[in-house]
Amino acid sequence: MTDTLPVSVEVLGIERVNRGALAALAVVEIVFDGVPVRLQGVQLRRKPGGGLTVEAPCFRAGDGRWLPAVVLPPEIGQAIADAAGNAEGWS
Secondary structure (H helix, E strand, C coil): CCCCCEEEEEEEEEEEEEECCCEEEEEEEEEECCCCEEEEEEEEEEEECCCEEECCEEEEEEECCCEEEECCHEEEEHHHHHHHHHHHHHC
């Protein structure tokens, strides 16, 4: 049996960066069954054919590698990309 919970995604702010494929950094609130989680530094990247893709905020590990600070399910990443694209007129 699979349990499901209501989830909502809201883009609270977008700062355009326009550095290579990186289009912007976003602040996003994800609400899981009434519990809000705020993510800062969400990367909005341009897809080669148009549109946006989302990468989670990253941190530098002790060995120098950049690692995602959170692992987003594809459905949440797509919801963030859609909301950011609509907010900024990107599609």
